[in-house]
Amino acid sequence: MVSMKDIAKKCGVSVATVSKALNGYSDIGKEKREEIKRCAEEMGYFPNSSARALKTNRTWNLGILITDNLHSGLTHSYFAAILDAIKVTAERRGYDITFTSMSPVGGRKMSYYEHCRYRGLDGVVIANIDFTSPDIIELVKSPLPIVTIDYVFDGRTAIVSNNQKGMRELTEYVFSMGHRQIAYIHGDDNTVTKERLASFYRTAEAYGVTVPDKWVLPSRYRDVGMTERRTRELLSQDSLPTCIFFPDDFSAVGGMNAIRSAGLRIPEDISVCGYDGIPIAFAMYPRLTTLRQDTATVGKIAAEKLISLIENPKIALIEKISVDGELVKGDTVRRMQPS
Amino acid sequence: MVSMKDIAKKCGVSVATVSKALNGYSDIGKEKREEIKRCAEEMGYFPNSSARALKTNRTWNLGILITDNLHSGLTHSYFAAILDAIKVTAERRGYDITFTSMSPVGGRKMSYYEHCRYRGLDGVVIANIDFTSPDIIELVKSPLPIVTIDYVFDGRTAIVSNNQKGMRELTEYVFSMGHRQIAYIHGDDNTVTKERLASFYRTAEAYGVTVPDKWVLPSRYRDVGMTERRTRELLSQDSLPTCIFFPDDFSAVGGMNAIRSAGLRIPEDISVCGYDGIPIAFAMYPRLTTLRQDTATVGKIAAEKLISLIENPKIALIEKISVDGELVKGDTVRRMQPS
DNA sequence: ACAGGTCTTGAAAACGTTTTCGTAACTATA
DNA sequence: TATAGTTACGAAAACGTTTTCAAGACCTGT
Numbered sequence: 001m002v003s004m005k006d007i008a009k010k011c012g013v014s015v016a017t018v019s020k021a022l023n024g025y026s027d028i029g030k031e032k033r034e035e036i037k038r039c040a041e042e043m044g045y046f047p048n049s050s051a052r053a054l055k056t057n058r059t060w061n062l063g064i065l066i067t068d069n070l071h072s073g074l075t076h077s078y079f080a081a082i083l084d085a086i087k088v089t090a091e092r093r094g095y096d097i098t099f100t101s102m103s104p105v106g107g108r109k110m111s112y113y114e115h116c117r118y119r120g121l122d123g124v125v126i127a128n129i130d131f132t133s134p135d136i137i138e139l140v141k142s143p144l145p146i147v148t149i150d151y152v153f154d155g156r157t158a159i160v161s162n163n164q165k166g167m168r169e170l171t172e173y174v175f176s177m178g179h180r181q182i183a184y185i186h187g188d189d190n191t192v193t194k195e196r197l198a199s200f201y202r203t204a205e206a207y208g209v210t211v212p213d214k215w216v217l218p219s220r221y222r223d224v225g226m227t228e229r230r231t232r233e234l235l236s237q238d239s240l241p242t243c244i245f246f247p248d249d250f251s252a253v254g255g256m257n258a259i260r261s262a263g264l265r266i267p268e269d270i271s272v273c274g275y276d277g278i279p280i281a282f283a284m285y286p287r288l289t290t291l292r293q294d295t296a297t298v299g300k301i302a303a304e305k306l307i308s309l310i311e312n313p314k315i316a317l318i319e320k321i322s323v324d325g326e327l328v329k330g331d332t333v334r335r336m337q338p339s
Numbered sequence: 340m341v342s343m344k345d346i347a348k349k350c351g352v353s354v355a356t357v358s359k360a361l362n363g364y365s366d367i368g369k370e371k372r373e374e375i376k377r378c379a380e381e382m383g384y385f386p387n388s389s390a391r392a393l394k395t396n397r398t399w400n401l402g403i404l405i406t407d408n409l410h411s412g413l414t415h416s417y418f419a420a421i422l423d424a425i426k427v428t429a430e431r432r433g434y435d436i437t438f439t440s441m442s443p444v445g446g447r448k449m450s451y452y453e454h455c456r457y458r459g460l461d462g463v464v465i466a467n468i469d470f471t472s473p474d475i476i477e478l479v480k481s482p483l484p485i486v487t488i489d490y491v492f493d494g495r496t497a498i499v500s501n502n503q504k505g506m507r508e509l510t511e512y513v514f515s516m517g518h519r520q521i522a523y524i525h526g527d528d529n530t531v532t533k534e535r536l537a538s539f540y541r542t543a544e545a546y547g548v549t550v551p552d553k554w555v556l557p558s559r560y561r562d563v564g565m566t567e568r569r570t571r572e573l574l575s576q577d578s579l580p581t582c583i584f585f586p587d588d589f590s591a592v593g594g595m596n597a598i599r600s601a602g603l604r605i606p607e608d609i610s611v612c613g614y615d616g617i618p619i620a621f622a623m624y625p626r627l628t629t630l631r632q633d634t635a636t637v638g639k640i641a642a643e644k645l646i647s648l649i650e651n652p653k654i655a656l657i658e659k660i661s662v663d664g665e666l667v668k669g670d671t672v673r674r675m676q677p678s
Numbered sequence: 679a680c681a682g683g684t685c686t687t688g689a690a691a692a693c694g695t696t697t698t699c700g701t702a703a704c705t706a707t708a
Numbered sequence: 709t710a711t712a713g714t715t716a717c718g719a720a721a722a723c724g725t726t727t728t729c730a731a732g733a734c735c736t737g738t
Contacts, residue, residue, distance in 0.1 A: 003724055014688045019726060029686060046449070050398070051724035053389040055683045061437070074423040075618075076417065084413040091440045096458065098400070098437040101430045110385070117340070118385050121436065182616070224622040250619070256626040277415075280589070280619055283563040285596040300635050342694055353718045358696060368716060390694035489734045682734075690727105705714070705731085 002043045011039050022047075046318040053120050062306065063091050063100035063116050063124035065139075077220070077250075077278050078295060079128045082149060083300025086125055093307050100137065113139045123306045125149065137187055145309040147302050150192055156311060158320050159302045162190055164327040166291045167199035170245070171291075173327055175207050177334030179243045180270065183215035185230045185255065187247035188256060196275070200245070220336055221247045224254030231258035242271060243333060249274035249290055267334035286331035293325045341382045356658060361386075386630075392459050401429050401645065402439035402455050402463035404478075415561065415632060416557050416617045418467045421488060425464055426639025432646050439463060441474065452478045455572040464488065470488045486641050489531055497659045502531055503663040505630045506538035509584070509612055510667055512628075514546050518582040519609065519673030522554035524569045526586035535614070536537060537669045539584070560586045563593030570597035581610060582672060588613035588620040588629050606673035616667055625670035632664045 004018045011018070013032065021028045021036040028036075039045075053059045063075050064086065065190050066079055074080055087097050100115050112135050116124055123145035129136060133149045133282060140146060140153050152158040185199055187193045197216070217234060219227040227246060234244065235258065244259075246252035252274035256266055266286065274281055277292025301321055308316045343357045349356070352371065354657060359373040360367045378384075393430075397479045403425065405418055413419055413511035417595055428435050434611055439454050451474050455463055462484035468475060470490045479492050491497040513521060523539055526532045536555075543550050544599035557575060558566045566585060573583065574597065595605055603609050605625065616631025647655045647658075 001446055001724095005724075015725080016688055016690090016727080017686090019368075019724095020687090023726085025727095026687060032686085043575075046453050048393070048459065048724050049457050050392040050459055051388040051693090052726080054387070054393055054695085055726045056725080057693085059389070074419045074426070077414065077419075080413045087413070087438055087440075096437055096440070098435055099426055099430075101426075114385050118388050144571075166456050211586065224618075250622070253619065254620045257622070260624060272415070279563075280592060283589070283592040283596070285592075286601060297374065304359070341695095344694075354695080354720055355697080355720090356716090358694095359717090364697095371716080386725060387694050390723090391696080393694080393725085396723085413690085437682045680738090682736085684733100686732090686733080689730085691728090694723105698719105698721090698731085700719085701717090703714100703716085705712100707712075708712090 001048075002045045003048070004045075005044055007036060007039050010043065022217050037320065045143055048058065056296040057120065059122055060095050060097050061119065061121050062086075062095045062303070063119070063121040064097055065100045065112060065124060065126045065136075066097075066128050067101060075170045076128060078248075078276055078293065081295035082127060082299040082302070085296045086298075086303045088306070089300045089303035093303070093309065095122070097305075111135050111138055113144070116142075116144055121214045122247055123147070123310045125302050125306060126151075127302075145306060145313070147306040147309070149302055151319055152191075157316075157318050158307050159298050159305065160320065160322055161192075161293045162322040162324045163195040164199045165322070166275070167196040168291070169202045169325075169327045170275070170289075170291045171203040171204065173329065174245075174271070174333055175203070175209075177271075177333050179317060179333070180207075180209055181215075181239075181241040182209075182211065182243045182245065183217070183234055183241040184211070184245040185217045185219045185227060185234065186245070187221040187251075187299060189218070191248075215241055215329055219247050222250045222273055223247075224251055225258075226254075227251035228254035232257040232262070233261065235262050235264075237289060240270070242336060243273065243276075244270065245273045247275065249276045249278045249288055252288060252290075253280075253284075267332050271333040273333060277325070281328070281330070288328070289330035289333040290328050292323045292328050294323050298323045340387075341384045342387070343384075343444050345384060346375060346378050350375055387532050396459070398459040398461055399434050400437050400457070400458065400460050401425075401434050401642070402458070402460040403436055404451060404463055404465045404475075406438075406440060408432055414559040415467060417587075417615055417632065420614045420634035421638040422465060424610050424635045425642045426454065428639045428642035429646070430567075432642070434461070434642075434646065439476075447593070450474050450477055452481045452483070455481075455483055461484070462649045464483050464641050464645055465490075466641075474632055483654070484645060484652070486648070488641055488643040491530075491659055494657055496644050496657050497654075497662055498644065499659065500632045500637055501661040501663045502534040503538045504661070505614070505632070506535040507542045508664075508666045509614070509628075509630045510539055512540040512668065513582050513584075513610070513612065513672055514548075515544070517611075519548055520554075520578075520580040521545075521548075521550065521582045521584065522556070522573055523582035523584040524556045524558045524566060524573065524586060526558065526560040526590075527582075528557070531585075554580055558590060561589045562586075563590055563596075567591035567593035567597045570594040571601070573602075574598065579629075581607070581675060582612065583609065584612045584614075586614065588615045588617045588627055591629075592619075592623075593626060606671050610672040613674060616664070620667070620669070627667070628669035629667050630664045631667050633662050637649070637662045 004015050008015045008018045018036055061295040125147050127149035148158045150160050217230045219230045223266055246255045272290045274290040279288050281288040281290050343354050348359045349559040421430045448495050462485050464570040466488035485495055487497045489499050556569045558569045585594045613627045613629035616629050
């Protein structure tokens with residue numbers, strides 16, 4: 001491995017001079033700088049990030065905390081898409097991405113925060129995780145630059161998909177299509193769900209519609225089986241809604257199966273909506289009516305805000321940023337005839 | 340940040356002693372070792388990975404190269420699942436995962452290999468990438484421990500999903516259901532596709548069936564639109580197959596749309612198969628007949644082999660490991676009546 | 679010719695570890 | 709008691725950088 005020392009020797013200068021020439025300091029003569037740069041290139045020199053980090057306390061490395069209890073959030077297409085955007089943006093700014101776990105190193109378990117210190121990460125993005133766990137709290141309370149996704153901590157920058165507006169748009173669309181009997185099979189009990197539910201109720205109220213409790217059933221995100229069962233329960237009631245909202249696009253597939261095996265057609269007999277806008281929603285037939293969350297923007301902003309928190313700790317603002325989604329009308333909500 | 344120096348001062352010993360006590364060297368007295376360990380714990384000491392890496396040339400960090408030309412492979416559920424398994428396995432063994440890109444650092448573009456050197460990665464997993472690009476070739480020819488996924492390089496360990504066997508099983512199943520007219524709309528022209536195609540032809544031949552060229556059409560993996568168009572073309576021919584193979588489960592959705600909008604039912608009028616076994620395949624109705632690739636095992640073995648390559652460079656074998664998938668019968672292939 | 683200024687450069691310390699080698703103090707053996 | 713062997717510890721160098729500070733070289737204007 002060729003180091004600055006080798007370049008210094010070859011060029012007949014000191015290591016300090018090489019360092020400064022390569023890092024663009026102004027106090028190195030033009031010809032000398034050129035020569036050193038050429039030398040470095042020729043010899044295939046590359047800096048050693050460990051040595052640099054040791055000296056500067058900057059690793060140009062961002063941590064990602066995206067593991068949920070079951071699995072890593074990678075198989076969750078919403079978070080995978082966000083991670084993708086974070087990665088692209090970070091790389092463009094010269095940062096790498098490292099996963100942050102609680103794995104044991106050298107025999108001793110490390111907390112998330114300890115792990116981040118160990119690796120010297122410049123900052124961390126936290127997403128799709130149990131935000132109430134003590135380990136996360138410790139990390140959030142630490143002095144590390146941090147950005148959270150879809151969850152807000154006091155005094156920390158957060159990027160959230162605008163569930164309130166999204167749900168409102170989706171609900172308004174359904175109302176505008178003439179529906180008045182709407183059921184909502186919703187996801188796990190967390191802040192995202194609370195926001196969507198609240199927005200759902202508020203919008204219905206604005207239309208003067210009261211949603212009966214029996215039409216609001218709990219399921220879980222991405223749980224096809226449970227959503228299918230809940231849908232079956234719903235369909236066994238004596239009065240049926242004309243439209244059903246599902247927790248997300250994926251679980252909606254389960255719900256739609258339940259509907260079809262009950263002999264009902266979508267959307268002729270019953271309309272449905274998903275949430276997320278995952279690729280399959282655009283591909284399926286009929287195209288699913290849903291609200292596409294703007295994962296690309298969420299990820300991009302998360303990375304940008306984190307980096308500005310790192311690079312301008314004085315100036316950077318602590319913000320809560322809402323990213324709007326986009327209504328995808330699709331074909332699973334039919335227009336009701338005015339009765 | 341508390342360092343070994345602080346512990347040494349507090350315990351009245353030298354830094355060397357602290358280092359050895361913490362790393363379990365045998366030449367430190369039992370009581371002293373205990374005291375030092377206790378001290379370290381109390382003071383909240385954690386090692387500095389940069390300093391350690393600088394000295395030992397080991398980072399306990401694995402690189403992942405999974406970016407394809409369009410986007411990062413993260414949104415590709417097959418690779419996301421593999422990455423997930425790699426991550427879990429690596430973490431269990433004390434390694435972290437860092438993405439390896441070609442981003443510019445310090446103004447200069449780096450090749451993949453340069454990037455790996457820069458970060459001091461102990462090894463790299465390469466997947467879902469253009470294996471013919473010069474940058475990849477450079478990396479593969481480098482002295483770095485490397486494992487490739489679904490592509491074989493000479494003298495390098497590779498983990499491949501057993502496409503040959505998988506396609507054979509799928510084809511045999513379809514034949515066993517009485518089908519003799521089978522079409523194959525296949526994916527991009529790469530080694531995976533070649534293997535599947537070859538296996539498809541070979542199996543058909545074993546059943547004494549010749550597949551007409553007009554029934555073997557090129558599409559692209561995960562391309563719903565193109566697969567839908569190709570399917571339409573296929574359906575416009577005057578003689579129709581009784582079963583269609585699609586590039587993968589995702590694009591199969593497009594194909595199925597084409598079939599249905601031609602007024603044909605699945606599987607009553609025409610049978611279909613996907614490939615991959617992504618979650619949606621199990622959720623859709625009717626359940627898709629497909630071949631589930633064992634992503635968990637592929638990822639796990641990839642990580643394990645890479646780590647043994649790193650830790651036992653002398654002993655570790657260069658291998659080509661085939662991971663079998665599993666036939667998922669589903670409900671999209673109907674049993675043909677013997678005519 | 680000299681003071682003061684501007685450009686260039688290098689010596690050296692520091693970052694936090696690991697590891698080699700030396701040595702002092704014991705312990706066992708003859 | 710002298711010798712050899714063992715055990716426990718520390719001094720110091722090294723890894724590859726960055727950065728401060730001093731200083732030499734070269735001007736400029738008086």
